Amino acid sequence: MKYVDDFRRQDLAQRLSAAIRATADPQRQYNLMEFCGGHTHAIFRYGVQDLMPDNVRFVHGPGCPVCVLPVGRIDNAIQLAVEHDVILCTYGDLLRVPGSGRKSLLKVKADGADVRMVYSTQDALRIARDNPGREVVFFAIGFETTTPPTAIALQVAKAEGLKNFSVFCNHVLTPAAIQNILESPEVREIGSVSIDGFFGPSHVSSVIGSQPYEFFAEEFQRPVVIAGFEPLDIMQSALMLIRQLNAGRHEVENEYTRVVTYEGNRKAKARVAEVFELRRSFEWRGLGLVPYSALRIKAAYAEFDAEQRFAVPAVKASDVKGCECPRILRGVKKPTDCKLFGSVCTPENPMGSCMVSSEGACAAYWTYGRFRDAPAEVREASA
Numbered sequence: 450m451k452y453v454d455d456f457r458r459q460d461l462a463q464r465l466s467a468a469i470r471a472t473a474d475p476q477r478q479y480n481l482m483e484f485c486g487g488h489t490h491a492i493f494r495y496g497v498q499d500l501m502p503d504n505v506r507f508v509h510g511p512g513c514p515v516c517v518l519p520v521g522r523i524d525n526a527i528q529l530a531v532e533h534d535v536i537l538c539t540y541g542d543l544l545r546v547p548g549s550g551r552k553s554l555l556k557v558k559a560d561g562a563d564v565r566m567v568y569s570t571q572d573a574l575r576i577a578r579d580n581p582g583r584e585v586v587f588f589a590i591g592f593e594t595t596t597p598p599t600a601i602a603l604q605v606a607k608a609e610g611l612k613n614f615s616v617f618c619n620h621v622l623t624p625a626a627i628q629n630i631l632e633s634p635e636v637r638e639i640g641s642v643s644i645d646g647f648f649g650p651s652h653v654s655s656v657i658g659s660q661p662y663e664f665f666a667e668e669f670q671r672p673v674v675i676a677g678f679e680p681l682d683i684m685q686s687a688l689m690l691i692r693q694l695n696a697g698r699h700e701v702e703n704e705y706t707r708v709v710t711y712e713g714n715r716k717a718k719a720r721v722a723e724v725f726e727l728r729r730s731f732e733w734r735g736l737g738l739v740p741y742s743a744l745r746i747k748a749a750y751a752e753f754d755a756e757q758r759f760a761v762p763a764v765k766a767s768d769v770k771g772c773e774c775p776r777i778l779r780g781v782k783k784p785t786d787c788k789l790f791g792s793v794c795t796p797e798n799p800m801g802s803c804m805v806s807s808e809g810a811c812a813a814y815w816t817y818g819r820f821r822d823a824p825a826e827v828r829e830a831s832a
């Protein structure tokens with residue numbers, strides 16, 4: 450398939466691998482964080498780490514929006530479905546994320562709550578039109594990629610006067626999270642994790658462009674290369690990061706030029722700006738409260754804001770004991786450092802969010818890498 454197979458060619462992968470080995474300085478370590486779970490998934494699926502020299506290491510970052518959503522927001526969604534008796538619509542991954550007491554939307558659905566999986570915001574609007582006597586809440590989640598469709602759904606609902614539709618907004622922003630990681634004690638003070646450069650997310654950047662990364666590349670003196678999701682994209686981007694680091698540069702470069710531009714998608718950004726504004730702070734799993742890192746619905750659309758319509762409370766809840774998701778999301782630990790990995794916690798029985806989504810680091814390790822890096826007892830139990 451054009452634009453897919455071309456970026457998976459074995460001969461080119463071997464040539465890129467040789468170029469990386471020839472360029473990487475054997476006297477130094479290169480720790481390169483991929484922010485996006487799509488990259489983590491591709492690295493494992495195609496064995497990209499095996500094509501790197503030993504001193505080039507991928508550090509897995511926050512991953513996917515499902516992974517970074519705190520337990521309290523899952524509890525809020527469960528409350529909406531159970532206590533307010535709404536039709537709660539959301540994307541499939543969110544259904545299995547455990548909330549407090551290991552409850553999930555899937556479990557409350559089994560107990561009778563009206564929770565429905567949708568593939569798009571348009572599905573949620575259709576359900577609202579078909580059920581005028583019921584309140585329909587769309588549990589919106591995602592980085593900048595999925596924000597424009599939510600904005601359009603809100604605009605459509607307003608234009609149609611759809612009184613029974615509202616959005617529980619959990620849209621978060623990528624640049625603020627990368628900045629938070631670079632400001633974290635592990636990176637700045639303790640030095641227990643060193644991140645030398647970043648793979649910029651590809652789908653997110655197709656909306657926001659490459660420009661927003663310039664601030665922290667300059668401020669924190671770390672190079673950023675926006676990388677596509679195919680294995681050759683990731684390898685080419687690794688080579689570009691290594692070249693920058695060797696030269697002492699810290700610039701924003703764009704490997705994914707077939708999709709990403711400097712300014713991004715102006716129409717999509719305009720839609721988002723019409724409907725959403727910045728929250729002063731928002732809690733991320735693993736990062737805590739991050740200033741100006743998420744969006745809320747503007748006053749002009751307040752009648753469609755589920756947080757206001759149902760007075761959704763701020764809920765502080767803890768992760769499952771022993772789950773290392775918060776440290777994995779900050780790049781401090783690997784999934785195989787978690788004692789629950791592969792024994793208590795598997796994709797069929799996830800204990801934390803990183804095991805739920807296929808883009809989560811724990812799910813990627815489980816699917817493609819558990820027999821390589823897992824402790825001996827896990828390998829023996831799985832044999």
Ligand code: SF4
Pocket residue numbers: 771772773774777784787788789790791794795799800801802803804805811
């Ligand atoms: S393996 Fe499971 S319990 Fe451990 S960090 Fe990953 S999601 Fe959490």
